[in-house]
Amino acid sequence: MSWGRRLGLVLGLALVAGGLAVAVAPELGSGIRPNTAVLTGTGIAALVLAGMAVRARLNATDRRPDLPAAERSQSHATPGEAFDRQLAAMASPGQLHSVRDRRQVRDRLEATAVAVLVRDGLAEDAARDALANGTWTNDPHAAAFFADDPGADVSLTTQLRRSLSLEPTITRRAHHAIDALARRAEQR
């Protein structure tokens, strides 16, 4: 404790003790003449300090340390969880890493899509062309994820519905692309 705080503590304790003594035996304070200005000032100062204390209390963060979860056995990750996190980060433009996440998501989806199309019998170049032209699927949202000109075949109704949707366009297209790839992969 600093000297200032210690001095304040001693002064405060002395004043509290004096006040209690006067409260118990009022004759001890017979010589004290209450000054209205001093009392009002003291009251206002106490109110200001109380306000500061309340503010400090409200701003205090809960710093309770985490306790070990002893009851449940350690759970294991599920493949694809990291990709879900990247998709979520990609949907929030305010995040610093969203550009990097966007690129990683696109690269991974494209590699998987090319592998699926190659497995279906296309040459790698033809698979990339099919992705760029959007001819690999009937789903316009899925096609738009990889297409060079994503807006070309989208109807006005679809565009209107899309503008009213809360889900970001890039995320919606990624979801559709994954579903279209899953359908293709299951066909074999």
Next chain:
Amino acid sequence: MRATESADADRTYADLGPNETTTRRTERWRGVSALALVAGAAGVLANQPALVVAGTVGIAFAALARAAGPPEIEVALERTVSDADPDPDDSVTVTVDVTNTGESILPDLRLIDGVPPALDVASGSPRFGTALRPGESATLSYDVTATRGNHAFEPALAVARDVSGTAERARRVRADATPIACVPSLKSAGELPLRAQTTGQPGRVLTEIGGSGVAFHTTREYRPGDPLSRIDWNGLAKTGELATVDFREERAASVVLLIDAREEAYRAPGPDAESAVERSVRAAGALYDALTDEENRVGIAALSPEPCWLAPGAGTAHRARVRELLATHPALAPTPPDAPFYPSIRARRLRRRLPDDAQLVVCSPLCDDTIVRLLQRFDSAGHRVTVVSPDPTSEATPGRRLAGIERRLRLSTLRSASIPALDWRDEPLATALARAGGSV
């Protein structure tokens, strides 16, 4: 060990090392000074002495909170388990006796026992709150459900507060206890067709070598000394030429069951589902049983940071060693390893140990491309590979669906390289083997 002390309130208690101590203020009475000041101010401004006096009560509490210090934690724990060698799914009762060995009273002691991370608490609670005078003891007990593995207890967490609850001290307390070792028996789950890579010993693996056997191989020109039972009498009647029928010889194989136990293999389709490593270990036990029944020599190895190797063999003693290894080897622990895995180094060491004529049966969830490349290298190096792949993927989210597609692509890559790969979904292994119908 000497206790170390820190006062970093931002650390979680889970990060504390054994016998490490930390202190913090609970902030329980934070704000009481504000109440005291409001009461005092109202009393002064409204000229009400009673309110000012009431405010001093708050001051007293604030002073108490400032002055409080946490008590020293000097406790001894004694932990006992009802069965240190249970069967899987057995309930094991854990009893912990806590004794205050210090000289001061512990008015508020909370204890969380260090339950082994791979065990679930079935009933009771490993958490306990009490007050202990010096020398006094208390007991907590709870039940855990046994699962495969050697489960060591972790140090318990003891948190003690002063009477006002303002300051607390936390400490990890060790207790000597026998680990719970659960060793499941090996249960056969059906036949896995092996690759035609065999030893010179007779067995039951069909080879492409012509000779005695049951399955037809070729008809060849008669050589003196051929047994009469293999002469093609029908051919002799038709053409008048002597010929001998060759059958596919049945020989024994030398098999190494290789379990993928890298961190990447500790995956499960949901938080409560068992990991792919757990399923792989169970599959390895079942396959060991089935393959040794067919007179093959079978060994065990793991792809993990911790070396794990048992050379191919057979017999009662070998079987007991396999059972023990699959249950308790650290490389196959129920929780993932922390150490990094270096694929090239581990693969080179494994290749040096593999007998020349050994083939591999690999249990892996195929969660990354590294394992596919490794298996292709083993196969092209002359150790024929068969894969049994427990599926840890799920369809719940787009990312999980994508991981499922990638895994299916890996299965296709292996199959197109002539490596048989069994996709073992959420079903018993016997069902998956039967679905494959003898051709993985």
